[in-house]
Amino acid sequence: MEPDHAGVVQASERIRTHVHQTPVLTSTLLDERSGAQLFFKCENLQRAGAFKTRGATNAVRSLVQDTAQRGVATHSSGNHGAALALAARERGIPAHVVMPHTAPAIKHAAVAAYGAEIVSCGPTLADREAALQNVLEQTGATFIPPYDHAHVIAGQGTAALELCRAVSDLDQVITPVGGGGLLSGTALAVSAIMPGAETYGAEPAGADDACRSLQLGSIQPMDAPDTIADGLRSTLGRLPFAIMRRRVADILTVTDREIIDAMHLLWTRMKIVVEPSAAVPLAAVLGTDRFRDRRVGIILSGGNVDPQALPSGMSDA
């Protein structure tokens, strides 16, 4: 099933009481700096610290009761694991999260805090898939992938839906792109509600598979990502790619240096904690004239980063 705009609206109704309607913030200084009017949709302030809670909650709430009771499972060393754990706890069903034993302790702690069972595995993709397969067979749980899933994509699109309802006449909306769930969900919402507006993706130059995939017309695997933006190292998903081909205006790339500078601006000027991935769209907006004099919506994707372990060189920008 390919998701569509109606799916985003349904998702919005379905998850409404389980997620935060996050604020939209503005900054005179960042408007001056960019030459645009920027509207920041703060998914870093979302429950579990990222937009992922929307997609996971929509997927978990879409399961029929019999299926749901057997639980849900995924593999993730990042925000999707914590989001799924939270969504499952809220519905009162088990969650199993396969994580490499090499993942940072802070990631384990986030998933464990929401009461999920953590299944440790080796560091390779094959290790993860084998461990997940084993969990699914033993428990009968339903696999909820991080982005290549209609209900997940529709859920991620609800952030843009809220943004478009809160701010009129946006010219452009821009999100980070890793697996493509957020970008494709956003494109579905924006193209239906604000047909005149364009949707952009932004990604690190060291993980530019989305850019190359759109240019070449087929999914290009992300073999050796090299970027500080740990949330954007995945290869694009099949469903997101299909939507992006039709509804995304362009993908912009930025350097890690630009990401760190944008992150510093968001921390010091807007007083919000964002992870590197979340700073990528602002970095893109500051790096081109394409957004000048426009009304631009930016989805700030998440805030899960250790303030004691900031990237070195996050100095005055």
Added chain:
Amino acid sequence: MEPDHAGVVQASERIRTHVHQTPVLTSTLLDERSGAQLFFKCENLQRAGAFKTRGATNAVRSLVQDTAQRGVATHSSGNHGAALALAARERGIPAHVVMPHTAPAIKHAAVAAYGAEIVSCGPTLADREAALQNVLEQTGATFIPPYDHAHVIAGQGTAALELCRAVSDLDQVITPVGGGGLLSGTALAVSAIMPGAETYGAEPAGADDACRSLQLGSIQPMDAPDTIADGLRSTLGRLPFAIMRRRVADILTVTDREIIDAMHLLWTRMKIVVEPSAAVPLAAVLGTDRFRDRRVGIILSGGNVDPQALPSGMSDA
């Protein structure tokens, strides 16, 4: 003139288009941790990064045009200086900010960025007062003090006014207390709109002059403050003290260790940047049973802190 509740409502109308109506955030995790229902009014997301913009804007907008044209002046090494500079720029009048030459470069930069004239002086209070007096005589500017001023107090109270309008049935509201402008303005707003609710102040144990002043019934000077919360080292003002005696339930004190732990929770769990002073009320709520099972409003006062210079030991709390 002593400020009253009507002054807060007037201030709210007067500054409405010049300040952010900041969001009220909640956190399931901090509710669980505190045993209370907490509503955070995010003045760290206010323009210029602190509630001070409210009071300064109200004071500047209250001046008649002839007086305003001659400019405004203050002495401040903190948020009030930047707030006054911003408020003056918005009205198109000059601002003069007297700052000790020992103040951090980042504070100078904030004031200068808003176009104020910075007047350097020596580090003592006598130096500052002499420099200010000199500015006032030379320019005819109006002195806008940081807290001991009716329009400033009324302006600071507008944050609580918005909070009480946004969240029904609060049992308690708590703010940090330094000079007392925010706490007294808050008490005026809360006692009028939610007469059943109590207003509390919270301050560092190493700068507990407000606590001692209320106990002894007269203002106790803060001679040698010793706390990380740099915004709360001032001695209580005369006008704030008069209001607090009648309308504040109690002042709670917390250690610097508790402040740092609360600051860490706000950064990592709520994903917002707060300065140490802003974490003081949450530290107080976590340190007592007095707020258990209540609906508690917390004014997060500001977010002006350098993420690269976090207090050491802001470790996992």
